[in-house]
Structure formats: structure tokens, C-alpha cells
Amino acid sequence: MESNLVTVSEVLTGIQAAIRQAGGQVDLAKALGVSQQAVSLWLRRGYVPPRHIVQIETLYGVPRARLIDPKIANLLAPPGDGL
Numbered sequence: 001m002e003s004n005l006v007t008v009s010e011v012l013t014g015i016q017a018a019i020r021q022a023g024g025q026v027d028l029a030k031a032l033g034v035s036q037q038a039v040s041l042w043l044r045r046g047y048v049p050p051r052h053i054v055q056i057e058t059l060y061g062v063p064r065a066r067l068i069d070p071k072i073a074n075l076l077a078p079p080g081d082g083l
Contacts (some may be wrong), residue, residue: 014056014066015042021060031059051056 010018022028025039031053032039042048046055047069057064065073 013046014062014068015039015048017066018048018056018060018062021044021062028056031061032056 019025019039020029022031025043026036029036029039032055034052048067050068050072053064053067055068056062
């Protein structure tokens with residue numbers, strides 16, 4: 001019997017996963033030295049500014065590929081990668 005269960009990490013965007021791992025927007029903001037409003041903006045956009053990606057990946061284990069602006073990721077993907 002096949003399982004159609006989806007894990008939470010597969011459903012959340014990268015920024016949503018980072019917020020959850022940090023314990024909330026305020027905690028993530030404090031860890032990164034930014035305002036809660038900045039984190040809220042990232043959440044609405046669905047991606048994180050490049051200067052914070054490596055720090056989030058290091059602190060919370062969220063892969064940088066899930067945090068980057070999809071437009072940039074598509075530009076960096078090898079041809080035929082289908083991102």
C-alpha cells in the first residue's frame with residue numbers, strides 16, 4: 001500500500017520552515033539581527049534576501065535552495081534542470 005502522506009517540511013516554504021525552526025518570526029529576527037517586520041516581508045514574498053540565506057541554513061538547517069528567490073534559482077540552474 002502506497003502512502004500519500006506529506007511531511008510538514010515538504011509543504012512549508014523555506015522561510016516558513018526557518019520561522020518554525022526558530023520558534024517564530026520574532027525569534028528568527030533576533031537571531032539574524034533584523035526586525036520582525038523584515039521577516040514578515042520575507043514571508044509574504046516567499047524568499048529571503050541573499051545576505052541572510054547562509055546564516056539561516058547554518059542556524060536552522062533549511063537548505064539555501066529553499067530560501068532563495070525562485071527567479072535567481074532558475075537563472076543559476078543548469079539548462080534542462082527543470083527548476
